[in-house]
Every structure is written in C-alpha cells, then in structure tokens.
Amino acid sequence: MKKNRKKILATTLVAGSLLAMPTEALANNYTDTRFSFHLPYDSSVAYTNFRQKMDRSKCYIKCTDAYLYFYVKVEGATSASATSGVDCSHGNTTGYGQIIYTGTETLLTNRVYEKGYRYARLKAHAKTSPYDTGAYGVWSPDNYAGVGN
Numbered sequence: 001m002k003k004n005r006k007k008i009l010a011t012t013l014v015a016g017s018l019l020a021m022p023t024e025a026l027a028n029n030y031t032d033t034r035f036s037f038h039l040p041y042d043s044s045v046a047y048t049n050f051r052q053k054m055d056r057s058k059c060y061i062k063c064t065d066a067y068l069y070f071y072v073k074v075e076g077a078t079s080a081s082a083t084s085g086v087d088c089s090h091g092n093t094t095g096y097g098q099i100i101y102t103g104t105e106t107l108l109t110n111r112v113y114e115k116g117y118r119y120a121r122l123k124a125h126a127k128t129s130p131y132d133t134g135a136y137g138v139w140s141p142d143n144y145a146g147v148g149n
Helices: 002-020
Strands: 033-039 045-047 059-066 069-077 098-101 105-108 119-125 133-140
Touching (some): 033 045, 033 119, 059 069, 059 119, 069 133, 098 105
Antiparallel strands (some): 033 133, 059 105, 069 098, 069 119
C-alpha cells in the first residue's frame, strides 16, 4: 500500500511540475508600428518599412488621422532590407488598393506568406487630387487574432 501511495505521489509531483513549466506560445507579428504618410496629389506613393510576416493572417492598419482618405496595398519581399516589393494585395481592393478613412481599423487581405515572401510593407497612395493627404496611425504585418485570408 505504501508503494502505491509513493507511486501516486511521484506521478502527481511529475505531472504538477510539467504543468508549472513555462511554455513557449506560438505568436505572430502583431505588434503595432507607427506610420506617417505625406501623400502629394501628384500621384506619389509612400511606404512603411518591411516587417517580418510570420503567418497567413491579414495585415492590420488603424488610421488615427488622415486628411480626406487614402488607399493602401500590401507588398511582399524576401528581406527587411529589400528596396522594392511585389504587390500581394488580394480581395476587396480597387486598382489603387483598399480605401482607408480616419478612425478606421482594417484587416488587409494579402497573399504575402502564400507567395513565399516573409516580409510585408504597406504602399499608400492618395487619389484625392487636387489636395495633398497626410495620414497617421499604426499597422502590423499580422493581426492579433490571427484572422486569416
């Protein structure tokens, strides 16, 4: 009987210690980074820096302030230091991209990860001639909830 109690106690201690061990959670790159775009009416574009994309989830953008509105696309690349990107936007976009208004939070459907790229950036375009547009907010290459494409 004492042997059984010792076995049960030992098993309980081992199981308890396993539960108490720290575990690594799988996470994506949902940390927000500030953006600030100045978009002249002459069809100029502005970009964020490339950031690592860790899954197939949609990119996230929150526009805290913009004069009028702007359009945004998602581009992919093979490194953070890339000087150009490939359009990986997908879904609900116009030729210029998805329209973004002040005060909105938007999940941007993209195919960065599926096309084999591991870095994403935003490409912004103002189509509000004859006015310049400024836009400010935060973005992340993945989203907190891991909402997919």
